[in-house]
Amino acid sequence: MEIIELEGEKAVVSRGGLKVRADVRFIDRPRKGDYVMVHAGFAIERVKPERAKEILEYVREMEELK
Numbered sequence: 001m002e003i004i005e006l007e008g009e010k011a012v013v014s015r016g017g018l019k020v021r022a023d024v025r026f027i028d029r030p031r032k033g034d035y036v037m038v039h040a041g042f043a044i045e046r047v048k049p050e051r052a053k054e055i056l057e058y059v060r061e062m063e064e065l066k
Contacts, residue, residue: 003034
């Protein structure tokens with residue numbers, strides 16, 4: 001998910017129009033525009049933009065299979 005707003009240790013993250021709040025305290029110096037892996041409301045890993053695009057494509061493909 002992409003960080004679109006930062007508020008201390010909390011962020012608003014977005015993917016495909018879905019916006020949720022996530023705790024970013026486990027990410028070193030999070031910044032607006034960073035891509036992060038989110039699990040159970042926590043950003044657990046920063047993801048390079050190229051890798052984020054690959055992951056998002058896989059997710060889109062899986063959603064189309066439904």
